Amino acid sequence: xxxxxxxxxxxxxxxxVLANGAELVxxxxxxxxxxxxxxxxxxxxxxxxxxxTIALQRISKKLEEKRKNLR
Amino acid sequence: xxxxxxxxxxxxFAEALAANNVKAAALPNTVIYELVRLSNPExxxxxxxxxxSLDLFADSVQLATQSDHGNLSAHSAAIDGYIQDISxxxxxxxSYAKNSVVPVINDFSEKYRQFRESISxxxxxxxxxxxxxxxxxxxxxxxxxxxxxxxxxxxxQPSKSFFLKTDxxxxxxxxxxxxxxxxxxxxxxxxxxxxxxxxxxxxxQSFFVNSKGAATFKFQDIEKRNVFERCDVALAMFLISxxxxxxxxxxxxxxxxxxxxxxxxxxxxxxxxxxxxxxxIVYFTKAKTLVVEALTEPYTVKVNGxxxxxxxxxxxxxxxxxxxxxxxxxxxxxxxxNENAQKYKNQWNSYVAFLSTKEKNESVLACKRWIExxxxxxxxxxxxxxxxxxxxxxxxMDTVKKLLAEELDMIKSxxxxxxxxxxxxxxxxxxxxxxxxxxxxxxMLEASKVNPDIDPREAALFAAINYVADYVADQITLAA
Numbered sequence: 001x002x003x004x005x006x007x008x009x010x011x012x013x014x015x016x017v018l019a020n021g022a023e024l025v026x027x028x029x030x031x032x033x034x035x036x037x038x039x040x041x042x043x044x045x046x047x048x049x050x051x052x053t054i055a056l057q058r059i060s061k062k063l064e065e066k067r068k069n070l071r
Numbered sequence: 072x073x074x075x076x077x078x079x080x081x082x083x084f085a086e087a088l089a090a091n092n093v094k095a096a097a098l099p100n101t102v103i104y105e106l107v108r109l110s111n112p113e114x115x116x117x118x119x120x121x122x123x124s125l126d127l128f129a130d131s132v133q134l135a136t137q138s139d140h141g142n143l144s145a146h147s148a149a150i151d152g153y154i155q156d157i158s159x160x161x162x163x164x165x166s167y168a169k170n171s172v173v174p175v176i177n178d179f180s181e182k183y184r185q186f187r188e189s190i191s192x193x194x195x196x197x198x199x200x201x202x203x204x205x206x207x208x209x210x211x212x213x214x215x216x217x218x219x220x221x222x223x224x225x226x227x228q229p230s231k232s233f234f235l236k237t238d239x240x241x242x243x244x245x246x247x248x249x250x251x252x253x254x255x256x257x258x259x260x261x262x263x264x265x266x267x268x269x270x271x272x273x274x275x276q277s278f279f280v281n282s283k284g285a286a287t288f289k290f291q292d293i294e295k296r297n298v299f300e301r302c303d304v305a306l307a308m309f310l311i312s313x314x315x316x317x318x319x320x321x322x323x324x325x326x327x328x329x330x331x332x333x334x335x336x337x338x339x340x341x342x343x344x345x346x347x348x349x350x351x352i353v354y355f356t357k358a359k360t361l362v363v364e365a366l367t368e369p370y371t372v373k374v375n376g377x378x379x380x381x382x383x384x385x386x387x388x389x390x391x392x393x394x395x396x397x398x399x400x401x402x403x404x405x406x407x408x409n410e411n412a413q414k415y416k417n418q419w420n421s422y423v424a425f426l427s428t429k430e431k432n433e434s435v436l437a438c439k440r441w442i443e444x445x446x447x448x449x450x451x452x453x454x455x456x457x458x459x460x461x462x463x464x465x466x467x468m469d470t471v472k473k474l475l476a477e478e479l480d481m482i483k484s485x486x487x488x489x490x491x492x493x494x495x496x497x498x499x500x501x502x503x504x505x506x507x508x509x510x511x512x513x514x515m516l517e518a519s520k521v522n523p524d525i526d527p528r529e530a531a532l533f534a535a536i537n538y539v540a541d542y543v544a545d546q547i548t549l550a551a
Contacts, residue, residue: 014088016111018085020150021543022077024150032165062545063549066544
């Protein structure tokens, strides 16, 4: 298997896991936002994409911590 | 459904993992594992050998997960179900953190803030240099003329004390010490201005009235006072007795002759003490005696104001005087002090550093002891949910004890200054260790530190996203 294929397979598998995580987070946040939790950030509606990006940053940070702990 | 945008957004983060030769994989028997299983495109058989193929893969994932003509896809059905279940749990956690844990944290932080304020005073602040000056009235030629008859006379303590029946108001006392000459009275009022308002009243009560309470001043103590303070008491006594010699008051058990004789004794005594003290101050100044008196408790060094101000103007430093005091040296002379100024200054700096370290250590211990006590005291007031948890978990107290010891061990001296963070760590991680309050509230606190003007509901949004993202991250492992 070529290096490119291996790299892209890794990306595809990781992206599937991360995208499912992000989708789950945004779905839950949309469900609970309202009274105690704002539906906007800096006056703009917190869209799925914004929520997912924040979630992906947090998940990546946690995974990076795990990676460092593995070494 | 996993739409293509969501997937491609995740690709950016997946690239960072790939660059480190790892990939994200869902742990078995988890929600993410199930969702990944349901989002794999079964019929994708293209080689992932370029960026376009990754794009095609994203299309396939979307196709595999999207609902079709009203028929919910397995992925959509699963994720909808998880969202319903988990969102209810997350709502409950946030609600409990906000409504039950936050009030306990707020109560704790208020008490902790008050405690820290109560121990915040430093010992260093108790060290003072007090400048004593000869009042202008005692430098005034015309007033010194009045005192001339008492010069070189040995002070003789009055043979009898007065027990005048008249009590005096502050205004009446002020009238008693005024002599009716505008310029001189102005100087007298200026001199009185340096004392607290009770000074004259204390002199009156101590020497002229049959005071039931303990007298502030006593005859036998007057000459033990330093010369500057001796001047003040003697001057007040002199002015009053001088006035009352002619303005006869109703005195207990005294006829007029006795009254006049005793009042003259008061006047002569105070006049002699006063002239002696003035001579002594003049001598002190000529002999360059800078330090008049050094007291411990409160730590006060009283200095000769006639020398102190010019000394400061010529580069003198109050730290030198404080260093002299803490060194325990008996040196009082200005020239000798100047000779060792650097040594005294170093001694003061070392003392301050020592005191500061000592106080810091004591403060850390005191704070930790207080926190420990407050946590246990707080457990006497529990809400129903806490009671229910504790009743069904008999090891709760043991866990609290262990976590509290660990947390106190981890909290550093610098951390203790952050009242909000300490309160959150102690209450969130110790008392409510079995909830997710700490995770949620620490993210809210973090958001409010980054942006102090943030709306609490917006901070709660960030905290909720992070909380659920952490839940997701816990279900992911890294694989080669």
